[in-house]
Amino acid sequence: MRSKGRVIVMLAVVAVVAGGISAGAAYAQNESSSGTKQKVTFVWGDTSEPSSLNPMRGYMATDFYFWTSSYHLLTDFTINDLSARPGLAEKIDVSPDGMTFTYHIRQGIKWSDGQPLTANDVAFTLNMYKSNHAYLPQAYLTLIDGDVQATDDYTVVFHSTMPTSLYTGKIPYLYDYILPEHIWSKFDQPKQYDNYSAFEGVPAGEVGSGPFVIAEYKTGEFVRMVRNPYWSGPQPHVDELIYRIYKNEDAEAEALKAGEIDFGYFDSANIFNSLKGQPNIATLNGTIPSFDEIGMNTGSAYQKAGNGYTPHGDGHPALQDPIVRRAIRMAIDSQTLVDKVLLGYGLPGTSIIPPVSVLGARWEPTGDEVIPFDIAGANKLLDDAGYKDTDGDDVREMPGGGQPLEFRYYVQTGDQNTIKVAPFVKSWLADIGIKADVTAMSSGRLGDEINAGTYDLFHWGWIPDPDPDSALSWFTCEQRPPDGSSYGNNDSYYCNPEYDKLYTEQRTELDVQKRWDVAHQMQKMYYESCAYAVLWYGPILQAYRTDLFTGYMPQPSPKGDLLAGYSMDIWWNLRPLGAAGGAPRTSGISAGVWIGLVIGVIVVIAAVVLGRRSRRAGEEQA
Amino acid sequence: MRGYLVGKVVQAFLTLLFVLVFNFFLFRVMPGDPAALLLRGSSAYNPQNVAQVRHELGLDQPLPQQFVTYLKDTATFKFGDSFFMQGRPVSTTIRERIWPTILLVGTSTIASIAIGLLIGIYAGWRRNTRFDYGWLGVTLVLYACPEFYLGILVLMAFGAGVGPFPALFPIGGYSTPGAGLSGFSYWIDVLNHLVMPWFTLTFAYLGEYTLIMRSSLIDVLGDEFVMTARAKGVRENDILWRHVVPNALLPTWTLTMLSLGFIFGGAITIELVFSYPGVGWLTVQAITAKDYPLMQALFLLFSGAVIIANLVADITYMYLDPRVRAA
Numbered sequence: 001m002r003s004k005g006r007v008i009v010m011l012a013v014v015a016v017v018a019g020g021i022s023a024g025a026a027y028a029q030n031e032s033s034s035g036t037k038q039k040v041t042f043v044w045g046d047t048s049e050p051s052s053l054n055p056m057r058g059y060m061a062t063d064f065y066f067w068t069s070s071y072h073l074l075t076d077f078t079i080n081d082l083s084a085r086p087g088l089a090e091k092i093d094v095s096p097d098g099m100t101f102t103y104h105i106r107q108g109i110k111w112s113d114g115q116p117l118t119a120n121d122v123a124f125t126l127n128m129y130k131s132n133h134a135y136l137p138q139a140y141l142t143l144i145d146g147d148v149q150a151t152d153d154y155t156v157v158f159h160s161t162m163p164t165s166l167y168t169g170k171i172p173y174l175y176d177y178i179l180p181e182h183i184w185s186k187f188d189q190p191k192q193y194d195n196y197s198a199f200e201g202v203p204a205g206e207v208g209s210g211p212f213v214i215a216e217y218k219t220g221e222f223v224r225m226v227r228n229p230y231w232s233g234p235q236p237h238v239d240e241l242i243y244r245i246y247k248n249e250d251a252e253a254e255a256l257k258a259g260e261i262d263f264g265y266f267d268s269a270n271i272f273n274s275l276k277g278q279p280n281i282a283t284l285n286g287t288i289p290s291f292d293e294i295g296m297n298t299g300s301a302y303q304k305a306g307n308g309y310t311p312h313g314d315g316h317p318a319l320q321d322p323i324v325r326r327a328i329r330m331a332i333d334s335q336t337l338v339d340k341v342l343l344g345y346g347l348p349g350t351s352i353i354p355p356v357s358v359l360g361a362r363w364e365p366t367g368d369e370v371i372p373f374d375i376a377g378a379n380k381l382l383d384d385a386g387y388k389d390t391d392g393d394d395v396r397e398m399p400g401g402g403q404p405l406e407f408r409y410y411v412q413t414g415d416q417n418t419i420k421v422a423p424f425v426k427s428w429l430a431d432i433g434i435k436a437d438v439t440a441m442s443s444g445r446l447g448d449e450i451n452a453g454t455y456d457l458f459h460w461g462w463i464p465d466p467d468p469d470s471a472l473s474w475f476t477c478e479q480r481p482p483d484g485s486s487y488g489n490n491d492s493y494y495c496n497p498e499y500d501k502l503y504t505e506q507r508t509e510l511d512v513q514k515r516w517d518v519a520h521q522m523q524k525m526y527y528e529s530c531a532y533a534v535l536w537y538g539p540i541l542q543a544y545r546t547d548l549f550t551g552y553m554p555q556p557s558p559k560g561d562l563l564a565g566y567s568m569d570i571w572w573n574l575r576p577l578g579a580a581g582g583a584p585r586t587s588g589i590s591a592g593v594w595i596g597l598v599i600g601v602i603v604v605i606a607a608v609v610l611g612r613r614s615r616r617a618g619e620e621q622a
Numbered sequence: 623m624r625g626y627l628v629g630k631v632v633q634a635f636l637t638l639l640f641v642l643v644f645n646f647f648l649f650r651v652m653p654g655d656p657a658a659l660l661l662r663g664s665s666a667y668n669p670q671n672v673a674q675v676r677h678e679l680g681l682d683q684p685l686p687q688q689f690v691t692y693l694k695d696t697a698t699f700k701f702g703d704s705f706f707m708q709g710r711p712v713s714t715t716i717r718e719r720i721w722p723t724i725l726l727v728g729t730s731t732i733a734s735i736a737i738g739l740l741i742g743i744y745a746g747w748r749r750n751t752r753f754d755y756g757w758l759g760v761t762l763v764l765y766a767c768p769e770f771y772l773g774i775l776v777l778m779a780f781g782a783g784v785g786p787f788p789a790l791f792p793i794g795g796y797s798t799p800g801a802g803l804s805g806f807s808y809w810i811d812v813l814n815h816l817v818m819p820w821f822t823l824t825f826a827y828l829g830e831y832t833l834i835m836r837s838s839l840i841d842v843l844g845d846e847f848v849m850t851a852r853a854k855g856v857r858e859n860d861i862l863w864r865h866v867v868p869n870a871l872l873p874t875w876t877l878t879m880l881s882l883g884f885i886f887g888g889a890i891t892i893e894l895v896f897s898y899p900g901v902g903w904l905t906v907q908a909i910t911a912k913d914y915p916l917m918q919a920l921f922l923l924f925s926g927a928v929i930i931a932n933l934v935a936d937i938t939y940m941y942l943d944p945r946v947r948a949a
Contacts, residue, residue, distance in 0.1 A: 041800050049907075052708035133674045191678070192709050219707065219718060220899040222799040242800045247897045250774060254782040255793040414910065444654015444912055479668070487655070487672045587792045588814025591806065 039239035040582030042549060042574055044263040044563065045252045049245055050223065053195040053206070053214055055177045056134035061288075061463060065563065066223060069241065069571050070208030071177035074103060074122070075169045077566040080557045082466050083359040084172045088122070089156075098163030098510040099145075103156040110230035111180045112213045113203070119150035124181035126158070132191055137176040139470060143167075143507070162508050166469065170512045171358055172566075173467045183207045211236050211571045221245055233568075237551075237575035238582065256281060256543055260585050263544040263552075263563065269343035272541040280547040285345045286559040289356040290538040292349070292417065292461040294332065294425065296325050298531050300453030300480070300493040307477070312484035313453015315493075318398060318405055323385045325530035328457075329371050330378035331428040338536050341420045345541060349534030351523045352475070353468045356537075356560060360513070361468045363520035365527060378432045389433055396433035407456035409436040412443050418459040421535065450491045451481040460491070461538070466566065468519050469507065475526055476500045492531035499525050548581040549574055627937060634933040641925040646692050649917050650685070656705050656912040657681060679705055679914075692918065702915035706907060712919045716901065720886070722796050723900040726816060727885045730823040735878050738828035739871075742835025746870070747862055749840055757832070765829025773822040773895035780818055791817050794897030819896040823889055827881075834877060839870040872943055876935045883931025887924045 052058035055067055076087035088109070093102040109117040126148040129137040143166065148158040158167075166173040184190050186201050196214045198204035205226075206214035211233060212225040225241040244261055246252040249271045256264045257278055266272045276283050297315030305311055318324045334348035347355065350370070353362045365371070386399030396405045409426065411418035419440060426436045436457065441449070449455045464471035473479065474489035477500055481488035499522060506518040526532070542562050544552065551573040555564035564570040576582040589597075657675035676682045680691065695702055701712035741761065745754045764772070783789040792798065797811050842848065843866060851861050888902025901920065908916040 039802075043800070051706070054708065057708045133671070135671050135675075139668070194708075194710060216799075218796075218799070218899070219710070219715065220903070221795055221897075224800055240800050244795065244799065245897070246794060247894045247903060251777060251781075251794045251895065251897050254777065258782060258789050258793060260793055442654060442910075444652070447655065448653050473668075482669075487669050489668055585798065585801075587789070587798075588811070588817070589790065591810045594810060594813060 038583060040237065040576050041240040041242060042238045042263075042576075042582060043242045043244060043261045043585070044265075045244040045246055045255060045261040046265040047246050047249055047252065047267070048265075049220065050217075053217060053223070054191065054193055055137060055179065055195075056129065056132060056191045059136050061565070064565060065243070066214055066225065067177045068210070068564075068566065068568050069212040069225060070206055070210040070214060070228070071179065072109070072117075072209050073172070073177060074174050075172045077172045077358075077466065077555070079553050079555050079564060079567055079569055081359045082172070082357065082556050082566065084170055086169065087172075088117075088178055089169060092167075092169035094168050098165070098168075099160045101158055101160070101167045105154040105156060107154055108232055109209055110232065111182075111207050111209055112205075112228040112230055113180075113207050114230055115180065115182055117178070117180070117209050118153045119156045120153070121181045122156045122178050123148045123150040124185065125179045126176060128179070128184060128190060129176060132189075134191070140166075140174050140176055163510055164508055165510045165512055165515055166467075166507065168510075168512075171467060173358075173469065175465060175467070178209070180207050180209075210568050212241055220247075234572040236572045238571070241571070253543075256545065258587070259545060259548065260587070262548045262581075263542070266541040266543065269345050269539075269541065272345070272543065273343065275543045280545055281543055282546045283541070283543045284554070284559065284562060286540040286542060286554060286561060287347060287354070287356050288463070288538055288540040288561065289354045289466060290461060290463040291352065291354050292421075292459065292535045292538065293352075293532040294328075294535060295450075295458050295460060295492045295532055296328065296530070297453060297456050298325070298493050298495075298529075303480075303493065303495055308482050309477070309480060310483045313455075315453055316405070316407055316456045317403065318387070319407070319456060321385070322529055323381055324387065324405070326371065326528075327378040327381045327432055328429065328434070329530045329533045330374045330381070331432045331434075332425055332533050332535065333373040333428065334535050335373070337421055337424060340424070341417055342536060342539060345539035346536045347539075349536045351527055352462075352464070352471055352532065352534060353519070353523055354464065354537045356466070356556060357464070357468060358466045360516045361466075361519055363523040363527075365524070369524065369527075371527070371530070375428070375431050382432060387433070394430070394433060395435045404435065405433065406435040406437065409438045410446055410449060410455055410458040411438060411440050412446060412459065413440045414443055415459075415461075421459060447487075451487055452484050453481070453493070458491070459535075468523075472503055472506070472519065472522050475531070476503050494526065494529060494531040496525065496529070548577055550577055551575050623940070626940065630933055630936050634929050637929050638926060641929075642693075642696060642922060645918050645921045645925075646689055649912070649914050652912060654912055655681075656914065678709075696918075696922065701919040704908075704916045705913040706911035707913075707916070712915045715904070715916065716919060716923065719888075719899055719901045719904050722898065723888050723902070724885060725812075726819055726892070726898060726900060727823065727887075727889050728882075730820050731827070731881050731885055733820075733824045734827045735831050735881065737824070738831025739835045739874065741828070742832040743839055743862070743867060743870075745832065746836040746839030746843070747866075749836075754836075758836070761829035761832040764825050765827070765833070767826065768891075769822060769826040769889075770891035770895050772826050773819070773892055776818050776822050777895060791815070796899050815898075819889075819892050819898050822895075823892050831874065831877070834874050835870065838873045839866060842866050842870045845869070868942075872939070875939060875942060876932075879931045879935035879938070880928065883928040884924075886927040 046062065048060065048062040050058065050063045050066065051060040052063060053066055072088040074087050074089040076085050078085045088106055089103040090106045091104040103122065105119050105122060111117055126141060130141050130144070143160045143162060143164055145159045145161045148156060151157050160167060165171065183202055186199070187193050193199065196204065196206050196217050208228060211228055211231045213228050214223060215226045216224040222245060223243040227236060227239055246255070249266050249268050252264050252266070253271050253275055255261045256275065272283060275281050296319050297313070299320040300313040300315050301311050302317065302320055303309065303311055338344065338346045338348055350365050351363050355362060382396060387396040387405060389396050390401045397403065409422065411422050422438045426438055429436045446458060450458065462471065475494050476490065477495040479488050479490035480493050480495060502518050502522045506515050506522065509515040509518060540561055544562065552562040553564045553570045553573055554560040554562050555566055657672045657679060680688060703709045704712050704715050707715055741757050745757050748754050777793065778784070780790045781793045792815050796815055797808065801811065803811050848861060848866060851865050886901060888900040888905065890902035890906055892898065893900040893903040905920050908920060
């Protein structure tokens with residue numbers, strides 16, 4: 001009797017589960033055959049969270065992808081080589097003295113809510129960036145004298161405080177996205193607006209002029225962009241863009257393999273390598289405008305006070321000597337670091353202006369200018385300069401037998417590459433008689449140590465703008481941390497009046513090619529000072545499905561960012577391949593199976609409970 | 623008894639107050655300036671911007687002023703704006719992550735407790751049998767295994783597929799963005815995203831409850847009242863469920879309540895592996911960025927949850943154990 005009861009229960013469970021599966025299958029069938037046209041969605045992934053979608057506050061490279069697809073620049077970047085091409089300003093007139101600029105704004109462009117884009121938007125935006133201290137955008141406006149004026153619907157005029165070629169449109173310097181006045185003028189504090197939420201009088205969703213606008217942002221999950229219905233340029237083949245935020249690259253790589261995403265950026269060379277050779281996946285190792293460096297304290301404690309600077313800190317006195325710094329540079333093999341730490345991705349570093357920069361801006365040392373990896377040469381340099389090991393402990397001392405060349409060398413706990421580089425550098429420095437004491441710390445604490453001048457060597461990195469002006473400005477005297485507790489960009493404390501003079505000269509040079517000549521001199525000067533040992537230019541590791549989308553555009557060509565991080569052309573060039581491209585990608589167990597499973601579990605529990613009760617009743621009867 | 627209850631409530635309140643004050647100063651002794659941390663490495667990093675950010679974040683105010691502002695904001699449940707989320711209200715940021723956290727960590731904790739206790743009860747009751755050895759081994763292995771490692775194995779097996787077996791579940795996230803799902807379909811999608819992290823978290827922690835319950839049960843089985851019950855002819859099943867288990871549950875009760883209190887802390891490594899939008903990873907981001915308002919609110923939430931859970935444990939323990947009431 002009991003075994004019969006159990007059989008009946010088991011059969012009931014099977015019947016319910018089967019029924020549930022069938023019902024669910026029918027349910028799913030109904031849903032999928034509704035006959036509506038599927039939208040085409042491009043999904044790309046990364047582990048980076050946007051810092052802000054508001055152009056006044058955001059500063060990370062990730063943020064720019066959203067602005068690039070939703071706003072215009074006045075002067076745009078070409079895809080191939082980042083040279084200038086007309087953007088929103090189709091023509092720019094410059095006065096003979098190089099101080100008055102007339103921008104003729106392209107007509108026929110509309111915002112995504114149907115309002116026309118006019119010169120008033122341009123003037124309003126630039127003035128708003130200036131008066132509200134927008135973090136990034138206002139940096140490009142510092143030479144503008146007074147307000148930007150809209151003299152008619154399609155003409156903007158402004159003046160500069162000194163003659164300059166920066167606003168002539170010959171270089172894509174004005175990296176300021178133009179925003180709609182009729183939206184942003186509603187905010188007393190425009191920096192507080194997140195750029196997609198509804199506000200008083202402002203509807204939900206971004207109002208932009210590009211092919212796509214932000215519709216939704218779930219922090220930690222995704223950003224969704226939809227087509228701008230009033231976009232007047234070439235029509236995109238994609239209806240929706242989704243940026244998925246992953247918290248680890250293993251999951252992101254598996255998502256790419258599973259087709260959950262169409263494209264992914266990766267930082268880990270190991271994971272990138274694991275994607276090579278996978279079916280329907282292609283990889284590209286490109287370069288981005290970033291570099292890593294070993295920075296050296298060139299004398300925070302010993303430089304002259306004045307112009308707001310107070311000597312502070314306790315950097316090793318030997319690092320004031322460019323010979324010692326050059327010897328250190330000669331002892332570091334950038335190629336080995338690229339091969340061993342970056343697994344061959346990236347490029348050995350030299351100048352502070354990376355290869356990915358505005359065409360013509362970068363200087364590259366050639367011939368005798370190159371500081372080679374040369375341990376023997378480094379040792380000879382130090383020997384000839386009087387830094388000898390007088391006590392036989394394999395560590396050199398200052399000339400005359402003073403302080404040993406023992407340096408604090410700080411790396412970051414949050415950046416594994418700095419930790420991986422340390423043993424190599426420590427070993428090479430030991431080969432030239434320098435002892436490096438490596439300490440790992442948080443970036444917060446490292447920033448404090450740098451500002452206090454209480455360091456000798458550190459490992460960090462930068463992501464400069466395409467135009468070299470901002471990067472060159474970081475190493476001027478006034479950019480040094482001034483007093484031990486305040487911040488400054490110039491974390492090597494390099495101070496050379498000649499360099500500062502050249503910086504002003506390149507800002508005011510009206511001829512672009514002459515400006516590049518001055519910029520090259522500055523780069524050469526800084527390179528030869530060895531205040532930084534630029535280790536490498538970072539790679540951009542990209543992988544994408546070859547069976548889902550086509551039309552990627554590396555910027556710059558041929559090995560740049562495939563999603564063309566500076567220009568919007570990619571967003572109408574991308575097109576789906578076949579039926580799978582852009583199709584919805586929900587996955588998992590269907591509703592029917594879930595229903596069946598849940599009911600099955602309930603029935604099993606019920607059977608167990610009932611069975612126990614009947615057993616107890618039976619025992620009581622017995 | 624009323625005195626006992628009042629004393630416990632007052633104690634909990636004072637603890638919370640201490641945490642409130644301590645948190646404010648604790649975060650500010652950490653090295654690094656939040657303003658500089660936000661901008662370092664980008665073209666926006668310059669002394670003027672850093673000073674501007676410090677002003678916007680209220681960090682240029684004297685410390686006592688910042689403390690008064692903090693107390694006022696906390697008392698009115700305004701926790702300020704997040705630094706690294708660039709002005710996004712802290713309350714909005716946490717609110718978005720709380721529900722997914724409760725859904726994942728809450729339900730998996732309850733399942734872990736229920737399953738773990740059941741296994742522990744039967745393992746203890748049938749100690750030194752194959753059932754006991756088998757389950758003890760399984761739970762020990764699961765408990766010893768780092769949860770992120772277990773998570774990666776689960777992800778690769780069921781999210782990526784192994785050999786001929788296809789991928790079953792989505793790789794990460796809370797739901798499928800842009801799928802346009804709503805109602806029942808949406809919740810099925812959420813369920814599919816929840817499966818892998820849920821199973822990982824549940825099975826990673828059930829060993830804790832199994833071991834404690836088993837050991838507590840074995841301890842109680844040695845008590846004289848059990849022998850008395852057997853001598854009186856009480857059925858084995860009744861001895862277990864009516865006499866042994868209620869007594870064996872007492873030590874696990876406090877652990878259970880504290881575990882429920884920890885729900886609001888999220889599950890950092892699981893959220894990391896499965897890209898799940900929970901409070902745990904948000905905490906890591908807040909600490910890394912030295913986001914004072916967010917850290918303060920999160921730590922207040924964690925502390926409050928644990929303090930309340932502890933209070934509930936103390937009060938309910940009094941009702942569960944007559945010896946405490948008599949004392």
